[in-house]
Amino acid sequence: MSKRHPVTGAFQAPRLIEHQSVLRVSCKLLVPFIIMFAVYVITHGELGPGGGFQGGVIMAAAFIFYGLVFGASRLVDRIPSRITDFLMAAGVLLYAGVGLHNLLAGSNFLDYSALNPAHPSEGEALGMTLVEYGVGITVTSVFITIYVTITEPRFMRSKRENVKVTD
Amino acid sequence: MIESSPLLAIAIPLVGGALIVVTGARRNLREAVTLVTAGCLLAAVAALVPAALKGPSPTIEVLHVLPEIPLAFHVEPLGMIYALIASGLWILNSIYSIGYMRGNRESHQTRFYLCFALSIASVMGIAFSANMLTLFICYETLSLVTYPLVTHKAPKPAAVRAGRTYLGILVSASVLLMLPAMVGTWMYTGSLDFVHGGVFGEALADGSVPPWLFGFIFFLFMYGIAKAALMPFHRWLPAAMVAPTPVSALLHAVAVVKAGVFSVCKISTYLIGVDKLAEFGQGGWLLYAAGISVVAASFIALFQDNLKRRLAYSTVSQLSYITMGAAMLNPLGMMAAAMHIAAHAFGKITLFFAAGSIYTAAHKTKVSELDGIGRRMPFTMGAFTIGCLSMIGLPPTAGFISKWMLLGAAWTTEQYFAVGVLIVSTLLNAAYFLPIIHRAFFRAPPPPSAASDESSTAAGVPHGEAPWPIVVAVTGTAACAATVFFYPSVFADLAFALMRGMPT
Amino acid sequence: MDALTPHLPVLLVLTPLFGGLLAALMPRRGPAPWIWSALVTGFEVLLGLSMVKLVRQSPQETITYFIGWWPAEYGIAYEIDALNAYVILVVALLAFVSTIYAKSSVEDEIPKDRHNFFYSIWLLAISGMVGICATADTFNIYVLLEISSLTVYTLIAMGKYRDRRALTASLKYLILGSIGATFILLGIGYLLMLTGTLNMADMHEQLMLMKAEGDLAGNRTILVGFTFITVGLGLKMAMWPLHLWLPNAYTFAPSAVSALVASTATKVGVYMAFRFIFTLFGSVYDSSATLALMAFCGTLGIIVSSIRAAQATNVKKILAYSSVGQLGYIVVGFSMANESGVAASVIHILNHAVTKGAMFMACGAVVLRMGNADLKSFYGLGRRMPATMAAFTIGGLGLIGMPLTSGFISKFYLISGALHDGKWWLAMVVLAGSLISIIYVWRVLEVIYFKKPEKRAPVEEAPFTMLIAMWILASASVILGVDAELTGRLAEFAARVLIGGAT
């Protein structure tokens, strides 16, 4: 049946998938477009429906799709957990950092007009876009992490989880 | 210099305690520190006497424990009597402790001396407190620092149990009764300062405190001060007798219990105002409560075979004399009470010293074992006799003076219940003390062989006097008890000063 | 620093927020996350101090900060007055001290490569708690409440490495806490419906206007909103009988987390109750019946949970139940709605944080050395870990309310508050509660000092960082008890600010 990864001990997708060329090809074709659409949704969030949350989820859907087809372990090989962990924090940092930049620039926290003092409204637009991207990055990495965590039997932590069972 | 002296009196034992810890490993040095500290303390306290004779001195504020109530101290006659006794007897008690603790090879001696010094510091704090909050704080601190002394023989279940009773009763009473009384006083009058005539005058006059509430607060105070051992809050005192004898002697015959009756007197005089009580017809019950306590405790003492327990019940009854003096609600009674604080201290500490001396030399704790011991320990038992005389109130001892004053106060104010109590209890006192003396001097000692199989502590083996420090201390306190009879001036003057200051 | 002064209210929240995010980026192993967290929380204390200084310069005014310059009606405003400056300082101080303490305990209880994660969550929790105190926007309160709660659930669940029951405790807390938060959200919804605003002061004004026009008479929306908020807050601050999540959560959490959470999390809940009941509903809505119910719950909580504490055999559990009881004091205090009662509450927030923090820290040191916090582990520790046990003893005395410890001050105020209204029975219940606390504290102290240890093996004293932290708190307890001039005045002032709206 399913095999374990030689190093991580994770379950690997059944070998059968290697022969499912339709799935593999369509997945490889679709993923870039989904990511592009996600970027569009995120960027568009400034003015219309959409934004970081929605776009982030769509972006994550691209990776999750990849994971579904090729197996989560392969997804983890491509995007290791340290990258998602980093992006989770980095996204929020981007979001909050924009606000902090304004604060340091002499305006109030989250007052984006300080990004472009000459044209406050453009500053606001830029600020919002940056914030959307921050949110998007975080949401993407969070959802990837959730997916990986739920699908895989915690192979990432198999060694360090020597939990004392009290009985 | 004189102004800072109450603080000095508190600081000296604290510094002494620190030095005791530092020198803990070398016991000769440690005990020298104790003695020197005690000497310095007596000098510092004695220097305050002239100030005290003039009435309450200006208040010294130290810290603001609560925004409007500081930790404050002052010198006044009643506190002076108490401080003088405690600091004076600490010297003798330290000499005695050295003999006793070494003689019985007690453990944790550094802790013992440290806690003793801390207790004395709290006692000084109580004596010189200038408001109720300060008194309360020092009172609770005293309960806490004496706890390790009571549980000195700690892993023994008896000591732990006694410690529980001790702390349980003292703290419960003070928290459950005294604290609300104090806060109530603060709420209704806006002041907790000790001033002549009390702080309730205005509130009573304008009717914001109804008389029943005033009486209720007084009731809470009187029973809240469990250290005064007013029945039924006396149980801690016999329980505390598991402690080493020096502890029983100084703390449970002098410092702690006197903290109780001193607080009773001080609160009645300076916070409640006895004249106000008399004026509004409150607090009359205290006389009866104290009187019953006197007689009942004396009666219980009759049947105690354990010497220290008998002394403990005697203490309960003697303390209620003092409470009774305060309960007469007039200056004469208060003066007698103040005098009895001093008189009882010298007598009772002598008795406890003697009991400890007997234990150290002969390992006997029961009255029934004391046959003929007076021949082997003439000094100890001689001192014991003087102590007994003082307890009964016979000349030439201090007890006579104070009992005389009590009786006089009772007669002049026509409180015949008090007179009756005094007479009956004197008879009872005689009934439980004189047989001990009779046994010690006029009965033949048991033959050596008869008792040897009963007890492993060589009860029948010939023994002489106790170690010399013990003998010195016991004769010293006995001498004090006699001296106060011939020269009562210091204490009497202070007591007069107290009476003069009181509104009649 | 001067340039940043006007931004202080928001910086208070941002500092631990950024700190937490950056901590997640730190190397997984090694002391770096700990050092970073200590620096961040230390800086937070400095910010808190300068905030208090700012407030003291003009105590009558409220320092307001508009995020993004949006006015308070539309945007989120942060408002700082004497009360929240005080609570923020308490949280910041406790956070700093607990962070110092956390080093050894986390090294022992959390796997080596999870430290950055732990400290990241830890700082985010602090950020949430400070934020709740700083914000004046009700919905922002909900969001920050959830930030702090979610992180605290996670922190508690990390106790699984020591005892798996931490997980169920955490889940129970999560479910009850989320229900509480959702109730609060629902209550805020009702108020939003009624007033059209989320800002507290604005809401209060709108409600006052409606009251003046007589629109509020018989209005059930405000009644329902008030009820939901009260129940939600009761759950969040573990008011008896809504405290069921608390004992296990505190018992099985990692030691450092117990110390932090026990001394701050429920206090923030109490702060929210102050804001909602006094600032928002004060004089709008006659809450005397609710307050009477709260007084009833508080007194029962004091008695019942103190008795439970006296029965428990795990010292951490004893402390946890005692926390419920001590919370009862706080609830009883503000339910009197008079100045000394509320002042007692405010003052007890700090005093209990300090004493209970010290005790949980001492307990954590025992867990570190003995492996668990059973009463048996404490046998004879008085000789083996003297400094730790001395701190525990001081904390215990504070809990009892001995004079010269901080507990006495709170009790004094509490009784004055009760007697102010002539409620002698309330004073007696409070005192009876403290008598029961003598029993449970003394049970532990007797074991510490009088029992012989079971195993002869030598026991080391707690590590230096732990000792420092617990002694800071223990001596703070004594200092606050000896000289309550500052805290007393601050608390009285804060009480006047709160009650001022109600009279």
Place this chain on the structure above:
Amino acid sequence: MEGLGLFNYWIAVAIMMVGFYGVIAKRNLVKQAISLGLFQTGVFLFYITMSVYRAPDGTPGRAPVWEAILDGFTKDPGPYDNPLPHVLMLTAIVVGVSTLSVALAIIMNIKRLYGTVEADEISEIEEAIEHREEMMSR
């Protein structure tokens, strides 16, 4: 009729209560977590229906953002719904999802360490542990 006019609130409350019931009555931890989510969703619905506006002439309100912006804020967009609750719920949904995911993470750990997600079985195990601890401390 008046009660029926508030039917949206009735539905919000009904959803809430279904969730609340599930939290209390279900003994499966996953079901409890899902019910908790449902409970919160009820509140979201409550907020959203609260924002609905209908002009006195019966015109339903609508989302104002898009067209107003296209017009450059020149003309009156007509009756529009209150956008504030929508914004709030956006945040609240995120909070709800976070709560749910934390809950699920904890439940996964419980499954790993207890071998079950049934509350009854877990409490049996815990009672056994507590019993043993008490025996040991006697």
